[in-house]
Amino acid sequence: xxxxxxxxxxxxxEKLGVEESEVTQEANFQNDLGADSLDTVELIMEFEKEFNxxxxxxxxxxxxxxxxxxxxxxxxxx
Amino acid sequence: xxxxxxxxxGMGALTPIGNDVSTYWKNLVAGVSGAAPITRFxxxxxxxxxxxxxxxxxxxxxxxxxxxxxMDPFTQYAVIASDEAMKDAGFGEGTIDLDKxxxxxGSGIGGLKTFEDEVLNxxxxxxxxxxxxxxxxxxxADSASGxxxxxxxxxxxxxxxxxxxxxxxxxxxxxxNYIRLGMMNVCISGGSEAAVTCAxxxxxxxxxxxxxxxxxxxxxxxxxxxxxxxxxxxxxxxxIILEEYEHAKARGAKIYAEMVGAGMxxxxxxxxxxxxxxxxxxxxIKNVVESAGINPEQIDYINTHxxxxxxxxxxxxxAIEQYFGAHAxxxxxxxxxxxxxxxxxxxxAIEAAACIMAIQDQIVPPTINHFTADPSINPELNxxxxxxxxxxxxxxxxxxxxxxxxxxxxxxxxxxx
Numbered sequence: 001x002x003x004x005x006x007x008x009x010x011x012x013x014e015k016l017g018v019e020e021s022e023v024t025q026e027a028n029f030q031n032d033l034g035a036d037s038l039d040t041v042e043l044i045m046e047f048e049k050e051f052n053x054x055x056x057x058x059x060x061x062x063x064x065x066x067x068x069x070x071x072x073x074x075x076x077x078x
Numbered sequence: 079x080x081x082x083x084x085x086x087x088g089m090g091a092l093t094p095i096g097n098d099v100s101t102y103w104k105n106l107v108a109g110v111s112g113a114a115p116i117t118r119f120x121x122x123x124x125x126x127x128x129x130x131x132x133x134x135x136x137x138x139x140x141x142x143x144x145x146x147x148x149m150d151p152f153t154q155y156a157v158i159a160s161d162e163a164m165k166d167a168g169f170g171e172g173t174i175d176l177d178k179x180x181x182x183x184g185s186g187i188g189g190l191k192t193f194e195d196e197v198l199n200x201x202x203x204x205x206x207x208x209x210x211x212x213x214x215x216x217x218x219a220d221s222a223s224g225x226x227x228x229x230x231x232x233x234x235x236x237x238x239x240x241x242x243x244x245x246x247x248x249x250x251x252x253x254x255n256y257i258r259l260g261m262m263n264v265c266i267s268g269g270s271e272a273a274v275t276c277a278x279x280x281x282x283x284x285x286x287x288x289x290x291x292x293x294x295x296x297x298x299x300x301x302x303x304x305x306x307x308x309x310x311x312x313x314x315x316x317x318i319i320l321e322e323y324e325h326a327k328a329r330g331a332k333i334y335a336e337m338v339g340a341g342m343x344x345x346x347x348x349x350x351x352x353x354x355x356x357x358x359x360x361x362x363i364k365n366v367v368e369s370a371g372i373n374p375e376q377i378d379y380i381n382t383h384x385x386x387x388x389x390x391x392x393x394x395x396x397a398i399e400q401y402f403g404a405h406a407x408x409x410x411x412x413x414x415x416x417x418x419x420x421x422x423x424x425x426x427a428i429e430a431a432a433c434i435m436a437i438q439d440q441i442v443p444p445t446i447n448h449f450t451a452d453p454s455i456n457p458e459l460n461x462x463x464x465x466x467x468x469x470x471x472x473x474x475x476x477x478x479x480x481x482x483x484x485x486x487x488x489x490x491x492x493x494x495x
Binding site for chain 1: 142143144208210211212215
């Protein structure tokens, strides 16, 4: 697992109060991890803060699973 | 149409002197002060460095961390007190029509800490707007009633009353009236406040409203004492379950007392100072006694607003003397704010609980910290100084007065068995 993926996992565990084992690549924030739409907005903000970048709204809309978040961040974090 | 009767069937409390009703009441009767140096923030630069904080509370013992972090402390207090009250009321499965169950809560300010944190964060980040999506739903004052209604599935009227330090009393009055009208059968009412924050203490300091007795926090709240120098900020709240009498009887509920009176008035005078002749206080006492349909001579106990401010304390007593006349010295009067500090929008709730327990146990909690008589106060009045007094308590009256000139009072009655 990449360093980015590890940090993403920790943020999700912290914010959504789920077990590490639930945070799989395929897990969907809303369908699998119990997040509502506001939780998802907050998660995106936490990613922005942690990785010091700005995720445009149209990109954020495409981040619904753990894997999508990790892929986006691995591509965009400098 | 005839009005329905309203009784109290459950209570919960989270206060500076006890995190449940029985501890709160035991310490009220024992005369324990809840004041201590502020721990919620670094108060070193503040004129007042102490407050009556809720102590020894681990929120996660009551609310899962993921839920708790989406609530301002004033909402967490509402949830914890309401859970205790609901458990105490002991509603069995299917004994409540959830569509006729409400949550009418009081808070003077709402999510002050949340507001502060978000704005400080905004300022610290170069004023670039990165507000948390939970900011608004956490901060708005109605979130306490919303969260509690969701928690218990109550789908009737749910809202917040805001009238500064009279807020919780206004909540009780609204709950009482809606049940009397048949619009609800059951209501979680009460109020909570969590204003021991930088802005809360700094703001009240700027008004010169707070005691600055930093060398002796536990004796700072001294209503009716000659040397009182302001109120002591408190936090916490209480939940009171109001239930329609026949509804309570039908399910064999334990009944603490009956709520029989609700009075309101306004000073229409000044945004913070009380009316110099105590006009609003006089009117609210008159209104509440008349609404109960009793004689003034039937009142046994008055839990006063009595915040320990130089101006406010004597005016309320003058109004009591003026209204009750020769009966005034026969009433037990006490300000339990001498122990709890001033919970602002939560005050009316914890003081209603004190009145209800006084009826239950037939004992009046004291006004502690009395050292020196104030020559402007009639020494014939029984202010229940320093020690609780056993007596017959059939009717207890609770006064609350809020900035803005809002006055609200309620009367509870011992239910004849």
